[in-house]
Amino acid sequence: MIITVVVTVLVVGVIFGVILPQLVDWNQVFDAIGSVPGSDLAVLAAISVARFVPAGRLYSITLPGLSFRRGVTAWVSTTALASSTPGFDIPLRFAMYRSWGVSIERTASSAVLSGIVEMSSKYAVAIVGIALWALITLNAGVLG
Numbered sequence: 624m625i626i627t628v629v630v631t632v633l634v635v636g637v638i639f640g641v642i643l644p645q646l647v648d649w650n651q652v653f654d655a656i657g658s659v660p661g662s663d664l665a666v667l668a669a670i671s672v673a674r675f676v677p678a679g680r681l682y683s684i685t686l687p688g689l690s691f692r693r694g695v696t697a698w699v700s701t702t703a704l705a706s707s708t709p710g711f712d713i714p715l716r717f718a719m720y721r722s723w724g725v726s727i728e729r730t731a732s733s734a735v736l737s738g739i740v741e742m743s744s745k746y747a748v749a750i751v752g753i754a755l756w757a758l759i760t761l762n763a764g765v766l767g
Contacts, residue, residue: 627718634708675699681740686725686733693723 679695686694697719705712713734720730 627715631704631708631711634711638707678702681737682733685737685740686720686729689720689723689725689733 675695675698678698679691681694682697683689683691683694689697697716700719701712701716704715716734717727717730720733721727725733
C-alpha cells in the first residue's frame with residue numbers, strides 16, 4: 624500500500640510539476656477561473672457534490688454489503704486517480720476492497736458491473752442529447 628501511495632504521489636508530481644508547466648500557462652488558468660462569477664462556481668460545486676450520491680450508490684449496489692460511505696470513498700478515490708493517472712483506478716479499487724475484506728471475485732464482479740452501468744449511462748445520455756438536438760433542428764427547419 625505504501626508503494627502505491629508513493630508511486631501515485633510521484634506520478635502526480637511529475638504530471639503537475641514537470642509536464643503541465645511546460646504546456647499550460649497557469650496564470651491564464653487562474654485568470655479564467657477568477658473571471659467566473661461566484662454564483663456559477665457555487666452551482667458547479669453543488670452539482671459536483673450531488674454527483675457523489677448516485678456514484679457512491681452505484682458502487683454500494685454492485686457490491687452488496689458495501690456501505691454508501693465506502694461506495695462514495697471508492698468512487699471519489701478511483702475517479703480522482705483516473706483523472707490524473709489513467710489506468711490506476713481499477714488496481715486502487717481492488718486494493719481498497721481487499722483492505723475492507725472483500726474477495727477478489729466479488730471485487731472483480733463489482734468493477735465489471737459498475738463499469739458497464741457507467742459506460743451505458745454515458746452512451747444513453749449522448750444518444751438522448753443527439754436525439755433532442757435532431758428534434759430541435761428538424762423543428763426549426765435547419766436540417767431540411
